[in-house]
Amino acid sequence: MANRAYNFNAGPAALPLEVLQQAQEQFVEFDGTGMSIMEMSHRGKSYESVHFETEALLRELLNIPDGYKVLFLQGGASTQFAMVPMNLLSPGKVGAYVHTGNWASKAIKEAKMFGETAIAASSEADAFMRVPSVAELNIPENAAYLHLTSNETIGGTQWAEYPKLDSVPLVVDMSSDILCRPLNVSQFGLIYAGAQKNLGPSGVTIVILKEELIGKPSMPVPTMLQYATHAKSDSLYNTPPTFAIYMVNLTLKWIKKSGGAAAMERVNREKAELLYEAIDGSGGYYRGCAQPGSRSIMNVTFRLADEELEKRFVQQSEEAGFVGLKGHRDVGGLRASIYNAVPVDSVRALVAFMKDFKQRNG
Structure with a gap:
């Protein structure tokens, strides 16, 4: 749809x-x-x-x-x-x-x-x-x-x-x-x-x-x-x-x-790798929150240089059709929850938005 x-x-x-x-x-x-x-x-x-x-x-x-x-x-x-x-x-x-x-x-x-x-x-x-x-x-x-x-x-x-x-x-x-x-x-x-x-x-x-x-x-x-x-x-x-x-x-x-739990894991790891690669490959523009050995394949948390830039990210992402990227109110920052039902294409679209946002706001 x-x-x-x-x-x-x-x-x-x-x-x-x-x-x-x-x-x-x-x-x-x-x-x-x-x-x-x-x-x-x-x-x-x-x-x-x-x-x-x-x-x-x-x-x-x-x-x-x-x-x-x-x-x-x-x-x-x-x-x-x-x-x-x-x-x-x-x-x-x-x-x-x-x-x-x-x-x-x-x-x-x-x-x-x-x-x-x-x-x-x-x-x-x-x-x-x-x-x-x-x-x-x-x-x-x-x-x-x-x-x-x-x-x-x-x-x-x-x-x-x-x-x-x-x-x-x-x-x-x-x-x-x-x-x-x-x-x-x-x-x-x-x-x-x-x-x-x-x-x-x-x-x-x-x-x-x-x-x-x-x-x-x-x-x-x-x-x-x-x-x-x-x-x-x-x-x-x-x-x-x-x-x-x-x-x-x-x-x-x-x-x-869809193939059961094993198939869910393959897709979930693909989605997580796409996002973590975008974060780690941004030259420090995006900063992952969790330590690499403990990173979740369900909730990807990251930060930008300051809260004002993060607010701009949330606002512009919502204008582009993305929902739910604001971090939890207790810790702030940004978060993408990529549970089983989130399609790989949605993650690819988010990665493309992140790269575009960096170019426009870097």
Whole structure:
């Protein structure tokens, strides 16, 4: 479509055009039912077929082994910041966290409300512009779990490899990079991800957790905030976000049709390389924020000489049809979020704009 924006929003983010078009076609009437999927009972066969197919697609695309539950919850990653310690912490145990920036900080803040926490590693001394190495991890012997944020959208850092742990479950917030590459799910005790960056629209949160971690919490926890509640009812204890789950279903089918997680990684790395080459090859005009060894393939962050020039960049980029290039309000700068659904052509167009902007404003 000629009038589609170059969408680099950090979230909610770009969705595949063909997914949007298919949803448009089925918006008023789904699968010959005479009604929209938003209008039907979540207990009916038509919706349940979508619900369980979505779970099956996730299991296939992520190669989720037996012994794991897949849940469709609400509240985004922000609710998971609290649900994790509420369900996994117990007296005498400590929640261990790797502090890599804004989202890790919020997870730590929530955990402190429910029990003891410890910082197993931190990149604060480097302004969160890198990810700690596995060798830096100092996990307490009484840790209930180790929590890390896979991809920090604000700083533009990402774990290239995850630590392999035997002693404690690894809990990871993958909201901004799930299914951007293949994953060995058996390394993890719990994975959670808001869908609104790589999997679909806002409104549903994916949780993948080992069945052995599902139990009665050691503290009083509201029914809706217990993993066991949703695991027992296949995420149908209450009315789930049916339309958001349907959109995840269509997005997962698009990922499968496109070649799966391995194909997503190839394209994502191509997009990231285009942008980082434009930044690094600009003679210092553009300056990458994250340290090279920790650079994200989902969120590319960079700066210009001063804030006035960055404001001009944002203004002129918007006039040229680019959306979402302003950096997060907490750190400023510039950011291009290149999630799965962002086409390579959009990145090529951005690189061309960056070169043109330098010529006109250098």
